[in-house]
Every structure is written in structure tokens, then in C-alpha cells.
Amino acid sequence: MKNNLELTWEELKIPYPTKGFNFVTTDEIKADESIVDQENALATLEFGLQLGAKGYNMYVSGNDQKTIFDYMLGRLQEKANQRNVPPDMCYIYNFESPSTPKVIWLHPGDGMRFKNDMKEFRQFLINELSDRLDSIEAEKKRHKLIDELDDKKEEILLELKQYAKTTGFQVKLTEDGIGFIPLDLEGEPLSMESYDKLENSEKHVIEDSLEKLSEFSENVLNEVKDVEKLYEQYMDDVDENIILNEVGYYIKHLKEQYGRYNKVNQYLDDIMNDILEDIKIFSSSGNGENQEIKSIFPGIGNSGITDKVNHYNVNVLINNEQLEGAPIVTSRDLNHGRLIGRMHIDTEVSSSHADFNQITAGMLHQANGGYLLLYVKDLLDYPGAFDLIRRTLKTGEVSLESIGGTNSINTIGLTPEAIPVNFKVILVGDYEIYHLLTEMDLSFKELFKINIDFKETITSDELSIMNMASQIRALCDKEELPPVTYEGVLQLVEYSHRLAESQDKMSANLQPMMDLVREASVFAQGEITKENVVKARQMKMLFKDTLQKNIEEKYAKNIFLVDVAGKKVGQINGLAVYEVGDFAFGRPVRITATTYRGKSGVVDIEGAVGLSGSIHSKGVQIITGFLGNHFAQNYPLSLCGKICFEQSYGGVDGDSASSAELYAILSSLSEVPLKQGIAVTGSINQYGQIQPVGGINDKIEGFYRVCKQKGLTGKQGVMIPDQNKSDLVLDEEVIKAVEQGKFHIYAITSFKEGIEVLTGVSATQVEERVALKLKKYSIDNVEKVSRLKMKKNSKLK
Incomplete structure (x- = not known):
């Protein structure tokens, strides 16, 4: 029945x-x-997306993180398309402080256009400016100056010749300089033979005149040098005027294109001043000697210019030309360089050189004006990654630290200007990590004010x-x-x-x-x-089945002692769940109880030897509370009970076996045997009510498999809390066995229902037997105490 x-x-x-x-x-x-049936979470998400104020970043928690992540990505794409494209982000050379590159912001697409225009400008300075210096017009001006210089020099030399003639000398120009030859009375050059025949007095006159002539010629040569210097400056002026005109025209053109950007205007003025300060490096490239070398080896001859104009480059960190709406940045790789960018170093033999052109952007730059979507576990996998994001959210800036060579003494470091950024961070993770972060970091809740928890x-x-x-x-x-x-x-x-x-x-x-x-x-x-x-x-389930079969073999060989038929006093089959990796499976555990008179109450043997968790120990204390409340209202509870999980050598925790433990205690006290074919799970409170537990399906199926292995009798089954009925999603084989009457599942609400199923005896009868036993223990204890007192008193007399 x-x-x-x-x-x-x-x-x-x-x-x-x-x-x-x-x-x-x-x-x-x-x-x-x-996503369906997540109305609260989705409503909070939409609310959070509308908030742009500082600190309203979001932490989204849930079990299905991939689905949540993909949904968030799709929703962000919709939201991002409604927002403006953020500006391009560039680094330029800082002429006042070369180690601190400046940041400029340009409209989307202007960054690359400006970079390309500056590249053309640099190529013009390196390659085309020399052609302007060698133009026909420039050559004419130079030749005219050369002719004028020759005329000036000729006039000065003519004066020297005339003066020399008046003093009786002829001027002779040689490769080594200017020479003077004395003249005879007829005005002809005096030979050495003739000079030797002169009187000493005549020779002294010639020598005195030569000395005066030498002084005069020295003044003339100084005058020639002054004129040459003057005309050298005139020649430089020709080059400088050409350079100023050509470069000035180019700078003017660039200002017309980018003049609306104040920082770009200032940058172009700085370039012009830089060229003016070192104009000779450009004008010297146009001389004939350099041109001749360049015609043979085009790759050399302009290294000085190349190094200089390298400062006129534009390093576009972020190019948003192709972007539609705000950016959405996500990655599973969250190392330091990936987050804040890198600074590449050119290492030479004795030094490391850092160039602002070698700075690359990171995710925190890329997300500016948009969203940064990350798995929180990925963030925590990379040391320092979370701190970088937290610091950026606090300061609103991304700072790229200077990186130097590891083996060099001479390191030219850079400290780029910090870049202000503004983006919303969305972290996807589980609630446990969220709770941990809020506990460990007081600023976390201030930075992530929106917590979205998916059911x-x-x-x-x-x-x-x-x-x-x-x-x-x-x-x-x-x-x-x-x-x-x-x-x-x-x-x-x-x-x-x-x-x-x-x-x-x-x-x-x-x-x-x-x-x-x-x-x-x-x-x-x-x-x-x-x-x-x-x-x-x-x-x-193959792996799980392998584990289960190994355990079932131990039951079959009675290595694990468990009865699935018959009746026993103080013995019951509890149910436990074991987890191995991603798998969980249930198995029966024999629980035994012994009772005798005493004062210690119910003692958990596992707890006494340190193998019981706090929750299990609490469940045992609840049993003592139940016994006292239910049976010891009129006399003191004098009981010593010992509960043991047989053949359990690891830790025991949880209170799901507390009802089974109570049944074993009641059986021991009443001496009414319990059916061994019925396994029990469920916790109990101090009033005898049965409470729900977890792992219900694994527990039922675990006991069914053992019963099947030992032989189904039609009287076996599992007793569960009534509240767990809606949790039953059992294997088809178990359901079929229930349909055929080979296995049974009972749902109970109180210990009384449970004791009747387990004993086949009414709960009233069991309670009466327990009450008599506890009363006897109490009376015996009172009598013993009285005898001891009387004995003590007699000794005192």
C-alpha cells in the first residue's frame, strides 16, 4: 500500500x-x-549606460559570463553608435622640454592627414629645398656676388700695385701669397746678380722700402679678408632668403590647413624658430661639394638634416578616422604594455635612445570617449593590471612611464605628457569576486557604483x-x-x-x-x-561513471560497509555529495549512534577529533537543543550520545545529515530499529521541522545505484525534505524504477513523518519510548547524585 x-x-x-x-x-x-527573465538586471544595465558621471562604471555578475559578455558587447555597440567619434590623439616634439612630448587632439582623421602633411614637409626639407638653393635665379645671384667680390678684390690689389710701384717694387701673385720684386732705374725687375752688385747703402734703401711695403700689403690683405667675409654673408643671405621664403610658404600653407588648432599653430611656429636657429644646416646642403657626393651616394650627405627634421614628425597614437561612434575596447590579453602602451627603445653600443615617435598606444588610450569591456578574471590574472585601471579611473589620466636600456649607463629617457582620458569600464565576473574586491579595496565601490547581478x-x-x-x-x-x-x-x-x-x-x-x-x-x-x-x-559522464563504478565495487566487496535491506537499531544511511573537478556524485554513508546516561549531550565524534566543519557541528548542537526542548521540559536532560560517520576519514561539513543523525539517536534511545533500505537527507531545526538541502538529485541517484548494484528489493528508497520536491530532475532510469515500484521517494516535513517511514511504527510510540529512557536516565542520575551527597554528609559527621 x-x-x-x-x-x-x-x-x-x-x-x-x-x-x-x-x-x-x-x-x-x-x-x-x-537575454530573457532578467528584467531587473537589464533595467539596471540601461540605467547605468545612461550615467556618464565619474564613478558610474559597472560590475556585471552572473554564472553565464560569456553570454552576458556577448550581450554587453552587442548592447554597447548599439549605444556607441549613438555617440560622437572621439578626437585623434597625437604626440608631438616639445621644443622647450624635449624629454616631455606634448599631446595634441585633432578631429577624427586629421591626425593621419597632419602626420602625412608633416612627412611631406620633412621630405621637402631633406630633398627639395636643396633644389631651390640650386635654382638658376639663386645661381645668378651667387655669380653676381662672386663677380662683385672679384672686382672689389681687384680694386684693393690695384691700390697695392700702385703703391708698390711708387716705392720701386713690382707685385707678384703666387700660390703661396703675395711677393715683391725690386725694380732698377729703368723700371725693370732687378735680377739677383744686379742686386748683389749694389752698394750696401742701396741695399738698405731697398730693404727699408720692402718693410714699409710689407706693412702696407698686410693692411691690404686684411681688407681683402673683410670683403670676403662680407660677401660670404651676402652668399648666406641668398640661401637664407630662399629658405625663409620656401619654408615660410610651406608653414603658411600648413597653418591654413590646421590653424584652428592652437597647439598646432604654436608647434608650427616652434618649427620655424628651430629652423632659423640652425639655418646653416639646411643651406650647407646645397653647396656643390655635398651635391656631388649626393649624386654618387643619394643615401648619405643629409644625416644632420634628417636627425633635425625627425623632431617635426607627428606620432598618431589613436586614429579614429574609420570609427563610427564611440570606441569599444576589449581583450583577454591585459599585460602592462597592452593596457597603457609601450615605448620602444633603440639600443646602441653604449646607450639607449628613446624617441617620442616610438611610443605606441594602449587599450586605455584606445577606449577614450567610449567603453572598456573586460572579464574581471582576466584582469586579475595579470599582476598590476587592476591597479592600472583603478589609478586611471581615479586620476582621469594615462601616464606612460619612461623606459630605459637595461644594460646601458647613458639612457635618454622620456616622460611623455600624461593624457587625459574618459571612458566607462564594464567588468564581467562573478559575485564572489565582486564581494572580495569591495572588501579589499575601499575605493572599488566608489569607482564601480553600478552592480548588475544576473540571476x-x-x-x-x-x-x-x-x-x-x-x-x-x-x-x-x-x-x-x-x-x-x-x-x-x-x-x-x-x-x-x-x-x-x-x-x-x-x-x-x-x-x-x-x-x-x-x-x-x-x-x-x-x-x-x-x-x-x-x-x-x-x-x-564517462569520467564520473568511472569514479562511481570504483566506489560501487567497494560497496559490492563490503569494503564500504552499508546495508540496503533489513533493520538496525541506531544505524541509518545518510547521503553525501562528493565533488571531483566539474563532477558531483552522491553516495550513502553509514551513520551510527550510541546513547547512555551522562551529561555531555550529543557529541559529534568527527568534531571531537577535528574532522567536522562548523556547520556540521552546529547541526549536532541543534539535535541536543531539539531533544532538550521536546523531551526534557519536566526533568533535566541526562544523556550522552555519540554520533559517527563510519568509514569517513576526511572532513565532514554541512547540516544535510542532521535529520538522519537525529533518527539514529531516537532509534538508539527507543531501541526501535530503522529500515536500512531507506536513505535520508535533510537538515532539522530545534522544533523538529525538516529543512531543504542541496545536491538532492546526485544523492538520490547515488543511493539508487548502490541499491541496484546490491539488488533492488522494491522496498528501497530515499527520504527527502518536502521543500526539495520541486528540485527533482532525476535520471530517467530512476524515474522508471519509481514507476515500476522498485524504488521509492518520500517527501516529509517533520521528524515525526520521517520516523514513521523509517520504523513502520507510529511517531507517538517512538516518542514515548524515548521519553521513558531519558526520564530513567534523569532519575538514575538524580538518585546517584543524592547517594553521593548522603555519603559525603556522613563522612563530614
């Missing part, structure tokens, strides 16, 4: 909606990656199931997988219920179902069917 506490097999089946599904395969429905489970209704089917269609389209049949979708829905441990709810985490679709596609032939999904689930 069926117990009214026993669940029917129909109550174990998931009540799927029967209306609204008219597709054969997912090919017949529309792909949709939206772990969603309502199992027509909308949610169709949403899952639409998500499956999207996956199949994206990864070119076969479509899934309607029955296959329902099998996936059942798997979702199992993950949620609920008949009414589905798991909000879609990724395990998506993985199952991928795995089932291996067995599919044209379509992914229910059978393919079932087979994929079986493959997924």
Missing part, C-alpha cells in the same frame, strides 16, 4: 509547456541572442524555452553545426533543469547547453536529435 508521503513517478517529471512550439528543427526559428536561474516557460532554441539556432549558424530537432531542444532544456536543480527553473548559464550541442553534433547525421544529445551527455 502506497504511503501518502511517497511521490508518484509523475511528480518526478518536469512539467514542460505544451503550447507555443511549432517547429521541427531550429532551422525554422529565428536566431536570437537576447542564476530563470523561469521555465514558453518564452525561456524558445529563447534557448533561438540561442541554439544562433550557435548552429555561427559554427556551421546541424540544426537541433524539437525533441533535442527539450532534452537540452531538461539538462538545463538538472543544472538548476529545479523542475520550475532553468539554469541561466547557457554555455553548458551550447557545449552539449557542439558535442552532440559529432553523432548527428543531418540533424542533432534527442538521441544524439543523450549520447553526448553519456560521453560527458
Whole structure:
């Protein structure tokens, strides 16, 4: 005869909606990656996206982080398209402080245009300016100056010749300089032979005249040098005027293009001043000697100019020319350089040279004016990454630290100007990390004022199931997988219920179902069917089955002692869940209890030896509280009870076995045996009410497998809290066994219902027997105390 506490097999089946599904395969429905039954989270998300004030960054938590991340990415793209494109970000040379490059902001696209225009300007200075210096007009001016110089020099030399003639000398120009030859009376050059025949007095006259002539010629030569210097300056002026005209015209043209930017205007003025300060480096490139060398070796001859004009480059860090709306930046690689950019170093033999042109942007630059979307676990995987983002959010600036050579003494470092940035950070993670961050970092909640928490489970209704089917269609389209049949979708829905441990709810985490679709596609032939999904689930469980079979063998060989038939006093089968990696499986654990008179109450043996967790120890204390409240209102509770998890050598925690422990204590006190074919799970409170527990499906299936291995008798089953009925999503084999009466599941609300199922005796009878035993313990204890007092008093007399 069926117990009214026993669940029917129909109550174990998931009540799927029967209306609204008219597709054969997912090919017949529309792909949709939206999120359903998360109204609160989505409303908070929209609210957070509207807030642009400082500190309103968002932390989004949930189990299905990939789906949340993908949804956030899609939503941000919609939002970003409605916003303005941020300006281009550039570094330029700082003429006042070369080690601190300046930042300039230009309209989207102007950054690269300005860079290219400045590149043309530099090429003009290096290659074309020399052509202007060698133009026909410039050559004419130079030749005219050369002719004028020659005439001036000729006039000065003529004066010298005339003076020399008056003093009796002839001027002779040689490669070594100017020479003087004395003349005879007829005005002819005096030979050495003739000079030697002269009187000494005549020779002294010639020598005195030569000395005066030498002094005069020295003055003449100085005058020639002065004239040459003057005309050299005239020649330089020709080059400078050409350079000023040509460069000035180019600078004027650039100002016409970019004059609306004040910093660019100032930068162009700085370039002009820089050229004027070192104009000779440009004019010297046009002389004939350099041109001749350049004609033979075009790659050399302008290194000085090249080094100088390198300062006139524009380093475009961020080019937003192709961007439509605000940027959205995301990456799984969050190392230091990826976040804030890098400064490349040119290493030479004895020094390292840092050039502002070698600075590259990081994600924090790229996200300016938009959004930075990251997985929080990725952020925490890279040391210092979270601190970089936190510092940037606090200061509103990105600072690129100077990097020098590691082995060199001479290091030319750069400290680029800090760049102001403004972006919204969205972190996707789980709630545990959010709680940890708020506990460890007092500023975290100030920086991430918006916390969005997606529910772990969603309502199992027509909308949610169709949403899952639409998500499956999207996956199949994206990864070119076969479509899934309607029955296959329902099998996936059942798997979702199992993950949620609920008949009414589905798991909000879609990724395990998506993985199952991928795995089932291996067995599919044209379509992914229910059978393919079932087979994929079986493959997924092979590792778990191996572990379970190893344990079952130990039960079969009585290595693990457990009875699944008969009755025993003070002995019961509790249920435990063991986790190995991603797998969880249940197994029965023999719990024994012994009771005798004493004062210690119920003692947990595991706790006494340090193998019990705090929650389990609390459950044992609750049992003592229940016994005192229920049985010791009229006399003191005099009891010593010992509870033990047999063959348990690891830690025990949780209170899900507290009801089973109570039944073992009551059985020991009443001496009423318990059915060993019924395993028990559920916690109890001090008033004897049964409370729900977790892992209910694994526990039931674990005991069923042991019973099946030892032999099903038709009297075996599991007793669970009534509140756990809606959590039952059992394996089909277990449901079939219940339908055939080979296995039973009882749902109870109080210890009285439980004791009746386990003993077949009314709860009143068991309570009376327990009360008598506890009363006897108490009376015996009172009598013992009285005898001791009397004995003590007699000794005193």
C-alpha cells in the first residue's frame, strides 16, 4: 500500500509547456541572442549606460559570463553608435622640454592627414629645398656676388700695385701669397746678380722700402679678408632668403590647413624658430661639394638634416578616422604594455635612445570617449593590471612611464605628457569576486557604483524555452553545426533543469547547453536529435561513471560497509555529495549512534577529533537543543550520545545529515530499529521541522545505484525534505524504477513523518519510548547524585 508521503513517478517529471512550439528543427526559428527573465538586471544595465558621471562604471555578475559578455558587447555597440567619434590623439616634439612630448587632439582623421602633411614637409626639407638653393635665379645671384667680390678684390690689389710701384717694387701673385720684386732705374725687375752688385747703402734703401711695403700689403690683405667675409654673408643671405621664403610658404600653407588648432599653430611656429636657429644646416646642403657626393651616394650627405627634421614628425597614437561612434575596447590579453602602451627603445653600443615617435598606444588610450569591456578574471590574472585601471579611473589620466636600456649607463629617457582620458569600464565576473574586491579595496565601490547581478536561474516557460532554441539556432549558424530537432531542444532544456536543480527553473548559464550541442553534433547525421544529445551527455559522464563504478565495487566487496535491506537499531544511511573537478556524485554513508546516561549531550565524534566543519557541528548542537526542548521540559536532560560517520576519514561539513543523525539517536534511545533500505537527507531545526538541502538529485541517484548494484528489493528508497520536491530532475532510469515500484521517494516535513517511514511504527510510540529512557536516565542520575551527597554528609559527621 502506497504511503501518502511517497511521490508518484509523475511528480518526478518536469512539467514542460505544451503550447507555443511549432517547429521541427531550429532551422525554422529565428536566431536570437537576447537575454530573457532578467528584467531587473537589464533595467539596471540601461540605467547605468545612461550615467556618464565619474564613478558610474559597472560590475556585471552572473554564472553565464560569456553570454552576458556577448550581450554587453552587442548592447554597447548599439549605444556607441549613438555617440560622437572621439578626437585623434597625437604626440608631438616639445621644443622647450624635449624629454616631455606634448599631446595634441585633432578631429577624427586629421591626425593621419597632419602626420602625412608633416612627412611631406620633412621630405621637402631633406630633398627639395636643396633644389631651390640650386635654382638658376639663386645661381645668378651667387655669380653676381662672386663677380662683385672679384672686382672689389681687384680694386684693393690695384691700390697695392700702385703703391708698390711708387716705392720701386713690382707685385707678384703666387700660390703661396703675395711677393715683391725690386725694380732698377729703368723700371725693370732687378735680377739677383744686379742686386748683389749694389752698394750696401742701396741695399738698405731697398730693404727699408720692402718693410714699409710689407706693412702696407698686410693692411691690404686684411681688407681683402673683410670683403670676403662680407660677401660670404651676402652668399648666406641668398640661401637664407630662399629658405625663409620656401619654408615660410610651406608653414603658411600648413597653418591654413590646421590653424584652428592652437597647439598646432604654436608647434608650427616652434618649427620655424628651430629652423632659423640652425639655418646653416639646411643651406650647407646645397653647396656643390655635398651635391656631388649626393649624386654618387643619394643615401648619405643629409644625416644632420634628417636627425633635425625627425623632431617635426607627428606620432598618431589613436586614429579614429574609420570609427563610427564611440570606441569599444576589449581583450583577454591585459599585460602592462597592452593596457597603457609601450615605448620602444633603440639600443646602441653604449646607450639607449628613446624617441617620442616610438611610443605606441594602449587599450586605455584606445577606449577614450567610449567603453572598456573586460572579464574581471582576466584582469586579475595579470599582476598590476587592476591597479592600472583603478589609478586611471581615479586620476582621469594615462601616464606612460619612461623606459630605459637595461644594460646601458647613458639612457635618454622620456616622460611623455600624461593624457587625459574618459571612458566607462564594464567588468564581467562573478559575485564572489565582486564581494572580495569591495572588501579589499575601499575605493572599488566608489569607482564601480553600478552592480548588475544576473540571476542564476530563470523561469521555465514558453518564452525561456524558445529563447534557448533561438540561442541554439544562433550557435548552429555561427559554427556551421546541424540544426537541433524539437525533441533535442527539450532534452537540452531538461539538462538545463538538472543544472538548476529545479523542475520550475532553468539554469541561466547557457554555455553548458551550447557545449552539449557542439558535442552532440559529432553523432548527428543531418540533424542533432534527442538521441544524439543523450549520447553526448553519456560521453560527458564517462569520467564520473568511472569514479562511481570504483566506489560501487567497494560497496559490492563490503569494503564500504552499508546495508540496503533489513533493520538496525541506531544505524541509518545518510547521503553525501562528493565533488571531483566539474563532477558531483552522491553516495550513502553509514551513520551510527550510541546513547547512555551522562551529561555531555550529543557529541559529534568527527568534531571531537577535528574532522567536522562548523556547520556540521552546529547541526549536532541543534539535535541536543531539539531533544532538550521536546523531551526534557519536566526533568533535566541526562544523556550522552555519540554520533559517527563510519568509514569517513576526511572532513565532514554541512547540516544535510542532521535529520538522519537525529533518527539514529531516537532509534538508539527507543531501541526501535530503522529500515536500512531507506536513505535520508535533510537538515532539522530545534522544533523538529525538516529543512531543504542541496545536491538532492546526485544523492538520490547515488543511493539508487548502490541499491541496484546490491539488488533492488522494491522496498528501497530515499527520504527527502518536502521543500526539495520541486528540485527533482532525476535520471530517467530512476524515474522508471519509481514507476515500476522498485524504488521509492518520500517527501516529509517533520521528524515525526520521517520516523514513521523509517520504523513502520507510529511517531507517538517512538516518542514515548524515548521519553521513558531519558526520564530513567534523569532519575538514575538524580538518585546517584543524592547517594553521593548522603555519603559525603556522613563522612563530614
